[in-house]
Amino acid sequence: MSLSYNHNEISKIEGHLNGPLFQNALKNLEEAAALIDCDKNVLERLKKPRKCVTVSVPVRMDDYSVKVFTGYRVQYNATLGPYKGGIRYHQNVDLPEVVGLAALMTFKNSVLGLPLGGAKGGVCVDPNLLSRTEKQNLTRRYTSEIGSFIGPTKDIPAPDVGTDPQTMAWMMDTYSQEYGGFSQAGVVTGKPVEIGGSLGRNHATGLGVIFVTEKAFEHCHIPFNGARIVIQGFGNVGSFAALFAHQRGAKIIAVSDVNGGIHNGDGFNIPELLEYVKTHKTVKDFPKSQPISNEALLELDCEALLPCALEGQIDLHNAEKIKAKVIVEGANGPISNPATKVLTKRGIFIAPDVVANGGGVIVSYFEWVQDIMSFFWDESEIDNRLKTIITKAFDNVVKFKLEKNCDMRSAAMAVSVKRLEKAMLLRGLYPR
Ligand code: GLU
Numbered sequence: 001m002s003l004s005y006n007h008n009e010i011s012k013i014e015g016h017l018n019g020p021l022f023q024n025a026l027k028n029l030e031e032a033a034a035l036i037d038c039d040k041n042v043l044e045r046l047k048k049p050r051k052c053v054t055v056s057v058p059v060r061m062d063d064y065s066v067k068v069f070t071g072y073r074v075q076y077n078a079t080l081g082p083y084k085g086g087i088r089y090h091q092n093v094d095l096p097e098v099v100g101l102a103a104l105m106t107f108k109n110s111v112l113g114l115p116l117g118g119a120k121g122g123v124c125v126d127p128n129l130l131s132r133t134e135k136q137n138l139t140r141r142y143t144s145e146i147g148s149f150i151g152p153t154k155d156i157p158a159p160d161v162g163t164d165p166q167t168m169a170w171m172m173d174t175y176s177q178e179y180g181g182f183s184q185a186g187v188v189t190g191k192p193v194e195i196g197g198s199l200g201r202n203h204a205t206g207l208g209v210i211f212v213t214e215k216a217f218e219h220c221h222i223p224f225n226g227a228r229i230v231i232q233g234f235g236n237v238g239s240f241a242a243l244f245a246h247q248r249g250a251k252i253i254a255v256s257d258v259n260g261g262i263h264n265g266d267g268f269n270i271p272e273l274l275e276y277v278k279t280h281k282t283v284k285d286f287p288k289s290q291p292i293s294n295e296a297l298l299e300l301d302c303e304a305l306l307p308c309a310l311e312g313q314i315d316l317h318n319a320e321k322i323k324a325k326v327i328v329e330g331a332n333g334p335i336s337n338p339a340t341k342v343l344t345k346r347g348i349f350i351a352p353d354v355v356a357n358g359g360g361v362i363v364s365y366f367e368w369v370q371d372i373m374s375f376f377w378d379e380s381e382i383d384n385r386l387k388t389i390i391t392k393a394f395d396n397v398v399k400f401k402l403e404k405n406c407d408m409r410s411a412a413m414a415v416s417v418k419r420l421e422k423a424m425l426l427r428g429l430y431p432r
Helices: 007-017 020-035 040-046 095-111 132-146 165-178 204-220 236-247 270-280 294-298 337-345 359-373 379-404 408-427
Strands: 051-060 066-077 083-090 118-124 155-159 228-232 251-257 260-263 290-292 304-307 326-328 349-351
Touching: 007 095, 020 040, 020 095, 020 337, 020 408, 040 408, 051 095, 051 132, 066 095, 066 132, 066 155, 083 095, 083 165, 083 359, 095 118, 095 359, 095 379, 095 408, 118 132, 118 155, 132 165, 155 165, 155 359, 204 236, 204 304, 204 326, 204 349, 204 359, 204 379, 228 236, 228 294, 236 251, 236 270, 251 294, 260 294, 337 349, 337 408, 349 408, 359 379, 379 408
Parallel strands: 083 118, 083 155, 228 251, 228 304, 304 326, 326 349
Antiparallel strands: 051 066, 066 118, 251 260, 260 290
């Protein structure tokens, strides 16, 4: 029997590269590579993930039955430093999505100037259907299964959609128990502060989104005070973005979560909304608000739209209907490549994900450094350093955009790929 493959079989084998998020990232990558005349061999290498790990995660459920979930860790590129990127628990997680998210982490860490590679992990599970014990069992077994691939100098996970500081505490404990029995805080970031977490990590992505919104408004000559802001998603990113925007005098006129959206043209009292969400677990039915559909929320007239939920929210079906003046991508991959072109042509300014939501991984980097030093900074030092790094990345991208007269996403990708290209050429190809 012949062992050679025909083309069809190869595309089946490479099905993990066929997800829409990754295909979009590849389009963005190719356009950016053309802008900087990127080395062809480097580009070929950047188009593929280095390692994809798939694991089965058997979990003892509360009724004593066993359910087997599927988990992933994709290590995309480690040229600039150890692999780094979050862990997602969501019912739609699959390998193609994780590959796309791992690629985005690579480009994000590069454009931000961090000494980190890119990775991402996830488990296909709806975490809302698990009890606390079941979540702990799942997290510990998943960590054990990917244990030999991660480590404080190798690959450092963090929270993402569906995971939180408690999840990181279980991951850190499992890894520490299995690899030496001593505390290895640096294996994950986004931990609670009591066990080596960093002050300011929990609000970092939301704060970074607002630092970038301020920069985008400045660039577009829009005053922050009184600006109408719409936020899709009210999890870790959207809720803190709402709070920091509110504190700076903006009017948050619409927000949403998985259960629905709410609208109030006069702007919400965000501290009151946060209190409401603590007890009701959703923004839905908040007093003095009208319900609004996800589609209508995205199309509201406003100064800034902040998509802070999942990928694939704005594509050619709604790009013409968006009325925001500025879009700041709090989520990873919320706008498709063709939609970016339509929006840019319509004069809408996009602050791309790899910069806009970089606050999380920037403070993850600070957490990792603090764990290595075992010396911890205060919160204002962390917030200030976050602002320095994220605004510098934004300025670099705007400078490139103005020089080349391209859209913001291509500019961000070009700055990112340029740095990766230099490093990859310096390191060369192993063995040669
Ligand atoms: N999951 C976050 C992201 O998408 C944070 C990753 C990290 O801190 O490593 O950027």
